Amino acid sequence: MRTVYEVVYQTQNTYEATVKEAFFSFLVLPCQDQTQRLRTYSFSNSLEAEVFHHSNPFGFDVTCLRASQSFTHFEFCMKAVVEKSFALFPYGSNMTVAQEQALLHDHNFFLDYHLFLGTGRYTQLNPKHYPKLLFRGENQTVYEYLQQLNNHLYQLLEFDPEPTHVCTTANEVLEIGRGVCQDFTHLFIGIARLNKIPCRYVSGYLNQGLNLTGTAVMHAWAEAYIPGFGWQGFDPTNNLLADVHYIKAAHGTDYNDCSPIKGMLRTNGGHTTDYGVKITPLPEPYHNQ
Numbered sequence: 001m002r003t004v005y006e007v008v009y010q011t012q013n014t015y016e017a018t019v020k021e022a023f024f025s026f027l028v029l030p031c032q033d034q035t036q037r038l039r040t041y042s043f044s045n046s047l048e049a050e051v052f053h054h055s056n057p058f059g060f061d062v063t064c065l066r067a068s069q070s071f072t073h074f075e076f077c078m079k080a081v082v083e084k085s086f087a088l089f090p091y092g093s094n095m096t097v098a099q100e101q102a103l104l105h106d107h108n109f110f111l112d113y114h115l116f117l118g119t120g121r122y123t124q125l126n127p128k129h130y131p132k133l134l135f136r137g138e139n140q141t142v143y144e145y146l147q148q149l150n151n152h153l154y155q156l157l158e159f160d161p162e163p164t165h166v167c168t169t170a171n172e173v174l175e176i177g178r179g180v181c182q183d184f185t186h187l188f189i190g191i192a193r194l195n196k197i198p199c200r201y202v203s204g205y206l207n208q209g210l211n212l213t214g215t216a217v218m219h220a221w222a223e224a225y226i227p228g229f230g231w232q233g234f235d236p237t238n239n240l241l242a243d244v245h246y247i248k249a250a251h252g253t254d255y256n257d258c259s260p261i262k263g264m265l266r267t268n269g270g271h272t273t274d275y276g277v278k279i280t281p282l283p284e285p286y287h288n289q
Contacts, residue, residue, distance in 0.1 A: 002085050003244050004039070007205050008278040009078040009218070011261060016269030018070050024263040026063040027056065028218070030082045030204070030247050041080035047071060058257065060250035076261075081282070084244045095228040100142050103227045104196045113198035113225060115253055122169055122254040123190035129174045132156065136195045143226050146234055149191060153184055154239035159213050166255060181213070181220040181237040182255055188222045188236045189254065198225040200251045202233060203258035207245035208279045212238045217277060218260050223251060247279070 009028045032038050043051050049065040056062050063078070095103070103109055110117060119125070125133070134152040136145040160178040170190045173183040185201055192199035199222055206212055206219040221235040221242055233242025252258045261275075 002083055003207075004081065004083050004282040005205075005207070005247060006278075006280045006282055007078075007080045007082055007247060008280075009205075009260075009275070010277070011076050011273065011275035013074045013271055013273050015072045015074075015265075015267055015271040017267050018072055019067070019074075019265050019267040020070050021266040022067045022071075022074070022263060024065050024067075024074075024076070024261065026076065026078065026261055027060060027203070027250050027258060028078050028260050029061050029063060030080050030249055031060055033248065035085050035244075036247065037083045037085075039081040039083055041078065043079075044077045046073065046075035056250070056252075056257070058250065058252055082247055084247065086244050095141075097139055097141055100227045104142075116198040116200045116225070117193055117196065118253075119190060119193055120254055122186045122256070123193065124170070125174075125190045125194060126171050129171065132174060133191050133194070135191075136197075142197055142224075143229070143232075145195070146192065146197070146224050146226070146232075149188060150234045150236050150241075151239050153188055153191075153236035157184055157187070157236075159184075159237060166259070181235075184236040185220045185222050186254060188234060192222070192224050199223070200231075201254045201258055202242075202248055202251045203255075203260065204249040205247040205277055205279050207247075207281065209281060210245060212240075212245075217275065218249070219246075220255070220258075221246065 007030055029041060030038055043063060045065060047067045049067050051063050051065045054062050134149050158178040161180050163176050164179040164183050168179060168183055170187045173179045173187055189199045189201060202221050202223050203218055221233050223231045223233050226232050233246060235242055250258050
């Protein structure tokens with residue numbers, strides 16, 4: 001099964017005072033991996049500044065531009081055509097629970113996946129919150145547990161964009177009881193890592209034709225490592241497994257590694273930002289190209 005999407009990411013920034021010089025970096029281009037192929041892509045910006053690229057520490061493409069002329073308004077647009085293929089889910093494990101446990105506690109395994117096993121500012125959890133959390137049962141496979149954790153967080157938290165922001169931590173989300181996809185994902189990651197399961201933060205796009213939560217802007221979900229299978233995406237915001245409808249841009253340890261836009265400006269005063277995405281499944285002829 002294959003699906004082809006057009007992905008459009010747009011941002012508009014308006015500044016109270018003139019910006020004399022600026023440097024922007026964008027982590028918004030869909031990546032290429034075993035389940036998706038980037039067919040075409042293009043970038044445009046209102047300053048007509050030349051873009052250049054480099055890879056971040058996780059190997060994902062970062063699009064950069066430097067503006068030397070003065071401005072008070074800036075627009076940026078990325079367009080891409082992406083082909084997604086269907087990946088089989090690990091409905092059955094080829095390892096016993098004892099074998100999984102042995103692997104998760106192996107020192108070499110920890111060294112291989114230590115980046116996604118440690119906790120940082122976003123994902124560290126205070127023990128006072130443990131009664132609210134779901135821990136893996138003694139005779140439960142990793143995959144079964146992660147499915148239950150996905151559902152547990154979907155039931156535990158309410159989606160609400162008002163009370164949280166990009167710096168909100170998993171502990172703060174548990175206090176509030178609500179948040180956005182970034183918050184659901186950080187909490188999922190923090191709990192999975194407490195159970196010694198490698199887990200990483202993913203940013204990307206979600207098919208807008210499914211009436212799911214988080215489609216209007218860039219979406220976030222988690223990828224957890226399942227022994228005997230590999231990495232699998234979990235979306236606690238929608239209580240779904242990541243499948244052909246999820247278009248990945250990048251992954252990292254938390255939001256800070258996957259922030260879609262970063263910049264340095266020489267200006268005074270504040271600014272406002274308005275951005276959005278549009279995901280369009282393309283008609284059948286594109287599938288055969």
